[in-house]
Amino acid sequence: MSGERELTAKGLATRERIVEYAAAVTRERGAANTRMECVRVAANVSNSQLFHYFPQGKAEMMIAVARYESRTILADQDARLRTTRTWRAWDEWAEALLGHYDENGSRCGLAALLGQLDQDAPEIREVLAGLLESWEQAIAAGIRSMQSARKISPDLDADTTAGTIVTGILGGIVQMTVTGSTNRLRATVRASIATLKAARQ
Amino acid sequence: MSGERELTAKGLATRERIVEYAAAVTRERGAANTRMECVRVAANVSNSQLFHYFPQGKAEMMIAVARYESRTILADQDARLRTTRTWRAWDEWAEALLGHYDENGSRCGLAALLGQLDQDAPEIREVLAGLLESWEQAIAAGIRSMQSARKISPDLDADTTAGTIVTGILGGIVQMTVTGSTNRLRATVRASIATLKAARQ
DNA sequence: GAAATTCTGGCCTGTCAAGTCCAGAATCTG
DNA sequence: CAGATTCTGGACTTGACAGGCCAGAATTTC
Numbered sequence: 001m002s003g004e005r006e007l008t009a010k011g012l013a014t015r016e017r018i019v020e021y022a023a024a025v026t027r028e029r030g031a032a033n034t035r036m037e038c039v040r041v042a043a044n045v046s047n048s049q050l051f052h053y054f055p056q057g058k059a060e061m062m063i064a065v066a067r068y069e070s071r072t073i074l075a076d077q078d079a080r081l082r083t084t085r086t087w088r089a090w091d092e093w094a095e096a097l098l099g100h101y102d103e104n105g106s107r108c109g110l111a112a113l114l115g116q117l118d119q120d121a122p123e124i125r126e127v128l129a130g131l132l133e134s135w136e137q138a139i140a141a142g143i144r145s146m147q148s149a150r151k152i153s154p155d156l157d158a159d160t161t162a163g164t165i166v167t168g169i170l171g172g173i174v175q176m177t178v179t180g181s182t183n184r185l186r187a188t189v190r191a192s193i194a195t196l197k198a199a200r201q
Numbered sequence: 202m203s204g205e206r207e208l209t210a211k212g213l214a215t216r217e218r219i220v221e222y223a224a225a226v227t228r229e230r231g232a233a234n235t236r237m238e239c240v241r242v243a244a245n246v247s248n249s250q251l252f253h254y255f256p257q258g259k260a261e262m263m264i265a266v267a268r269y270e271s272r273t274i275l276a277d278q279d280a281r282l283r284t285t286r287t288w289r290a291w292d293e294w295a296e297a298l299l300g301h302y303d304e305n306g307s308r309c310g311l312a313a314l315l316g317q318l319d320q321d322a323p324e325i326r327e328v329l330a331g332l333l334e335s336w337e338q339a340i341a342a343g344i345r346s347m348q349s350a351r352k353i354s355p356d357l358d359a360d361t362t363a364g365t366i367v368t369g370i371l372g373g374i375v376q377m378t379v380t381g382s383t384n385r386l387r388a389t390v391r392a393s394i395a396t397l398k399a400a401r402q
Numbered sequence: 403g404a405a406a407t408t409c410t411g412g413c414c415t416g417t418c419a420a421g422t423c424c425a426g427a428a429t430c431t432g
Numbered sequence: 433c434a435g436a437t438t439c440t441g442g443a444c445t446t447g448a449c450a451g452g453c454c455a456g457a458a459t460t461t462c
Contacts, residue, residue, distance in 0.1 A: 008437065010430080030319025032233050036420065046440045047421090057421065115316035117378055118231025129380045160388060167389045168365070171372025177318055179330045187361060188368045195396075209407065209460075237450065247410045248451085258451065 015053040018043045023065045027109045031062055031116035059121060062113075066124045069109035070131040077135055081142035085149045090142070090196065094189045097169070101182050110170075111177045132170075136162045143196070156199040165192045216254040216265075219244045224266045228308045232263055232317035260322060263314075267325045270310035271332040278336055282343035286350045291343075291397065295390045298370070302383050311371075312378045333371070337363045344397065357400040366393045 021043035026034045036058055040050055054060045080093045101108065110128075117125055140162035146152040169192075172185025208216065222244035227235045237259055241251055255261045281294045302309065311329075318326055341363035347353040370393075373386025 008430080011438070014438080032316075033319050035418090046442095048423090048441080049439060051421065052438080058419095112319070114375060114379070115233075115319055118234050118313070118316055125379055132376060132379065163385055164369070164389050164392050167372035167376055167385045168369050169372065170375050171368035171370065174315060174371050174375055175333060175368055178315070178326055178333065184364055184368045188365050191365050198399075211460075212408070215408080236448090247412095249411080249453090250409060252451065253408080259449095 011053070014045070014049065018045060018050065018053060019061070019064045019068050022061055023068050023109060026062070026065050026112050027107045030112050031065075034058075034062075036061075062116065062121065063123050063127065065109075066113050066127040069113065070127055070134075073110065074131065074134050074138070077138045081138045082145070084142040084145050085151075087151070087197070090146075090193055093142075094193055097189060098182060098186055101173075101176060101185065106176045106180055106182075108173055108177065111173050114174070132166055136166050139165055146196070150201055152196060153199045153201040156196075161195065164195075168192055212254070215246070215250065219246060219251065219254060220262070220265045220269050223262055224269050224310060227263070227266050227313050228310045231313050232266075235259075235263075237262075263317065263322065264324050264328065266310075267314055267328040270314065271328055271335075274311065275332065275335050275339070278339045282339045283346070285343040285346050286352075288352070288398070291347075291394055294343075295394055298390060299383060299387050302374075302377060302386065307377045307381055307383075309374055309378070312374050315375070333367055337367050340366055347397070351402055353397060354400045354402045357397075362396065365396075369393055 018039065022034070022039045025038050025042055029038070036047075036050060039061070040047055043050075050061075051057065054064070080089075080096065084090060084093065110131075113124060113128060117128075136159070140158040143152060143156065143158040143161060147154050147156070147158065168188040169185070172182075172188045175184040176182050219240065223235070223240045226239050226243055230239070237248075237251060240262070241248055244251075251262075252258065255265070281290075281297065285291060285294065311332075314325060314329060318329075337360070341359040344353060344357065344359040344362060348355050348357070348359065369389040370386070373383075373389045376385040377383050
């Protein structure tokens with residue numbers, strides 16, 4: 001047993017499985033209301049295992065959950081946005097985003113974590129800040145693709161616009177968790193695309 | 202002692218004072234991390250008083266806090282927006298909003314409550330939904346004032362636009378709590394005003 | 403001045419959940 | 433097979449915090 005962690009492939013797999021179930025519970029109940037006991041039952045592991053893989057306890061686990069959600073969202077968005085060269089692709093991006101929430105009914109891994117920022121967990125804040133940053137970059141890359149394809153004017157500031165779009169999505173998600181309706185998210189995402197189209201070339 | 206509550210003027214004043222301090226503590230530490238003990242000390246009352254005025258305990262108190270914050274925000278926004286007839290007034294509105302957060306450094310009563318939605322408190326959700334609704338209406342009223350003054354085209358849908366503006370503000374506030382910076386809020390509020398100006402008449 | 407209320411302040415209980423500990427079983431790896 | 437790890441499961445400790453209880457003091461109100 002060295003100072004650092006050495007996990008076998010099996011160990012890593014188990015740890016990852018725990019994180020996935022923990023993320024699911026967190027999405028369902030919010031980070032604050034996520035009980036280690038619930039995760040234990042959901043992941044079907046023993047208590048010892050939980051604390052074996054997360055010696056720092058719940059705090060460490062929630063950071064892992066934040067990283068997991070972050071990775072998941074970014075992988076999806078990156079794939080959809082990096083080489084977006086048609087208006088149709090943007091419409092599909094928007095509908096995919098909205099469709100996700102229409103299906104999952106305001107369960108949102110991002111929103112579930114946002115509620116937990118008050119705690120003593122600056123690391124979660126950092127992870128989420130990184131997620132927002134990368135998300136902006138993915139959208140900015142999509143905008144630049146459109147500019148390369150001469151469909152959006154090069155005068156449009158891709159970074160600023162991308163930032164505003166992410167802010168709008170975030171606000172829409174929050175409104176969804178408050179009101180239970182995706183109306184505002186829908187309106188905002190469509191307004192974002194309208195803004196892009198207003199800069200048509 | 203009748204079935205319903207009968208509070209003297211003094212009693213009401215004390216209750217209100219408790220709510221104000223509770224709101225301050227909540228802003229500082231977030232709803233989840235707000236301890237009755239902290240409120241007790243801050244408001245300088247005894248434990249019995251706390252539970253005398255809030256027989257349902259913390260849950261009831263947080264609802265009162267939500268109503269208080271809601272009232273405070275709306276009173277301010279209503280005053281600024283209901284009869285906004287000049288572009289300058291909009292700029293002042295925006296700067297007041299941004300200035301507030303630059304001063305208070307990401308302390309936000311609204312954000313502090315948003316984090317607490319996971320809990321078993323549907324009433325807080327309702328209060329916040331009402332706040333957002335009224336806020337939208339205040340902004341829509343401001344837009345209509347501009348339309349009456351023939352400064353914004355009557356073709357602009359005041360309600361939809363107001364909804365998008367509130368969504369953007371909300372997203373900016375959330376990003377502020379995550380990143381600690383008001384940059385995105387600033388960009389979004391300015392983009393909102395730019396959208397209005399784009400519908401100049 | 404009597405009745406009700408407002409208020410103090412401490413003490414006590416209950417609950418919930420995080421995290422520890424341990425003895426032993428199963429599994430993997432060289 | 434030997435030695436490490438993975439894993440079970442339960443019992444246990446600890447701490448935080450909500451909330452109740454009570455005896456009595458101050459204040460208000462009629």
